[in-house]
Amino acid sequence: MQLKASGLYTRVMKLSVIIPTYNRAKILEQTLRALESQDFELKDFEVVVVNDGSTDKTSKVLIKWKKRKLNLIALKQKNAGQGKARNKALQKATGEVVIFLGDDTIPTPNFLKEHWDLHQKHPKQCYAVLGLIEWHPDLKINAYMRWMTNGSSIFGKFGGHQFAYEKLKRGKKPDFNFFYTSNVSLKRKLLGRNPFDLSFNKYGWEDIELGYRLQKEKGMRMLYNPRAMVYHHHIMDEKGLKKRMEFIGRSAHIIDAKYPELKKVPGRSKKFAFRLLSNPISLLLITILNKLPLKRLQALYYYALS
DSSP, X not given: OXXXXXXXXXXXXXXXXXXXXXXXXXXXXXXXXXXXXXXXXXXXXXXXXXXXXXXXXXXXXXXXXXXXXXOEEEEEESSOOHHHHHHHHHHHOOOSEEEEEOTTEEEOTTHHHHHHHHHHHSOSTTEEEEEEEEEOTTSOOOHHHHHHTOTTTXXXXXXXXXXXXXXXXXXXXXXXXXXXXXXXXXXXXXXXXXXXXXXXXXXXXXXXXXXHHHHHHHOOEEEEEEEEEEEEOOOOOGGGHHHHHHHHHHHHHHHHHHOGGGOOSOXXXXXXXXXXXXXXXXXXXXXXXXXXXXXXXXXXXXXHHO
16 A cells, blocks of 8 residues: 655555664664564565664664665654654554564564454454563573563462563453553554653553553453564563662552552552561561572562562
8 A cells, every 4th residue: 555645655564563772782683683584574564663862782783774674764862761762653654553562572483474464353443462472582580580470479469560471371351451562563543643641751651551541542452362472582680670660650650640540559558568568577587488498488579579
């Protein structure tokens, strides 16, 4: 399909892959290489990368990749966060379907095809497709990383703050809480021009807020396709948890002001339980008990720490 603009014809792609990136030049290159090797016609998709003020070799990587076969659109901005970067990319994207992808997530060869085919089976504008995110097989997975991807490690309900695919494996239907912009696709028309709320200028919940808004206002329905898989190439440990939780805490108050019905800010009883669980004496006791051979309190320790 072609659209006429300013006397010129612009090809409309089937897919636009949008990647905001910040200081991950090495992994970004692996992601681009995987996209170039997809089981999908190169002429039918474009990749829009927004360099969010990186200070490493990201600019050089993008210059190099613009000379390759991949239909790459490289944009840049001062460091302003993923939401603004994605909005900027959407101004250039021409795809009928938009896929949001992380700069540290490496797609499997059938990734694009799996997203596209499911959208063809469900052509209504309201449908979005969630793909699967697994740790990269080259990584040595530590206890903290396992906890970060287990949202049911405490009483089968609470847990890590990264992904919660184990709930889908147990039969839960995906909703806005699973609007993971490291691997999700939507029809371009469903998104509009500037869908991400720029109030969320730090890490955390700008994607979940958009997912909830689309579900509430436009009737978005999410489909889960585990065959549309990417590998998350990112080592994590508890050293980065404090800063992460501070960002999430700020975002929680923003989303609570907009949608109090979601109750993202804990009430009095939950705050009391959090204070009790996370005081130094409780943490010390949990840490000591966790050193016992069975290590059954690891999840509780990380939860208390968070």
